[in-house]
Amino acid sequence: MDAKISTQKSIGTKHSILDKTLEIIRGKWRLHIIYQIGTEVRRYGELRRMIPQVSEKVLIQELKSLMNLGVIEKKIYNEVPPRVEYALTSKGRQVLPILLKLTTVGEVFLK
Amino acid sequence: MDAKISTQKSIGTKHSILDKTLEIIRGKWRLHIIYQIGTEVRRYGELRRMIPQVSEKVLIQELKSLMNLGVIEKKIYNEVPPRVEYALTSKGRQVLPILLKLTTVGEVFLK
Numbered sequence: 001m002d003a004k005i006s007t008q009k010s011i012g013t014k015h016s017i018l019d020k021t022l023e024i025i026r027g028k029w030r031l032h033i034i035y036q037i038g039t040e041v042r043r044y045g046e047l048r049r050m051i052p053q054v055s056e057k058v059l060i061q062e063l064k065s066l067m068n069l070g071v072i073e074k075k076i077y078n079e080v081p082p083r084v085e086y087a088l089t090s091k092g093r094q095v096l097p098i099l100l101k102l103t104t105v106g107e108v109f110l111k
Numbered sequence: 112m113d114a115k116i117s118t119q120k121s122i123g124t125k126h127s128i129l130d131k132t133l134e135i136i137r138g139k140w141r142l143h144i145i146y147q148i149g150t151e152v153r154r155y156g157e158l159r160r161m162i163p164q165v166s167e168k169v170l171i172q173e174l175k176s177l178m179n180l181g182v183i184e185k186k187i188y189n190e191v192p193p194r195v196e197y198a199l200t201s202k203g204r205q206v207l208p209i210l211l212k213l214t215t216v217g218e219v220f221l222k
Contacts, residue, residue, distance in 0.1 A: 015164075018142060020217035025136070031129060053126075070220060095216045102213070105206045106131035109181060 024069055024095075029054050029062045031099060034088070037072055038096045041087045133138075135180055140165050140173045142210060145199070148183055149207045152198045 025031050029087040031053065036050045038040055049058065054062075063086065066072045071092040089094060122218065138143050147161045148152055158170065165173075174197065177183045182203040188194040199207060 007182070014146075015143070017214050017221060019139075021213050022139065022142065022217075024216055024220060028130075028133065031133065032126070035125075035129070049118035065150050089135070091219050091222075095219050098212050098215055099163075101209050102132050102136075103125070103128050104209055105135055106128035106133075108202050108206050109135060110128060110131050111202075 022065075024071055025099070025102075027062065029058065030066060031102070033059075033062055033066060034071060034092070034096070034099055037086050037088055038092075038100070041075075041085045044084050044086070047086065135177075135182055136210070136213075138173065140169065141177060142213070144170075144173055144177060145182065145203070145207070148197050148199055149203075149211070152186075152196045155195050155197070158197065177179055 017019075032051050032054070033047065036047055040041065042050075044063075048056070051059065063072065063074075067074060070089055072086050073089050075085045077085070143162050143165070144158065147158055153161075155174075158174075159167070162170065174183065174185075178185060181200055183197050184200050186196045186198065188196070
């Protein structure tokens, strides 16, 4: 493989890694949701209360996207009424420290 | 201040820090641009070549937004033809390591 092709391949790989990162954090709510679930397992109603600015429709849609991406998982307990809880997956827990560190960026630019 | 108000204030502050963070990294291109400028000062033409998927219109608009946010700065050299270079500001350089670490998130989820 000559150097030029190798460099192009390397730039391509970097782009797809970055694109995957952006998929996980994109939009106004995904990081908010990850932060709230990150510290402990959350019931749906708790998430509603903790992120009151988001509409019910968008919250449900973003929870679904984060599940499809493998960042969070839903556990349904066979109780009456049924209990539904959200938790980070093991990959989600693995990247949580990096995502938490991101708030430093906001802090620096709010100064 | 009672405990409830204090908690609500703390959640409010966290939200605005996170919102500022999201402003800086939002969209498909800002992180791409920051990464390319991060390693060294870049001329406009170089950025065009390094991120070929972005349209000229959007690249110019995103460079302007990043300048307004104080992440990058433009230097115009009085040469013929004029030389225009983009570099990170000192705040931009300060947060670059955190933003670079973000690619780990994509790596974990591409596995």
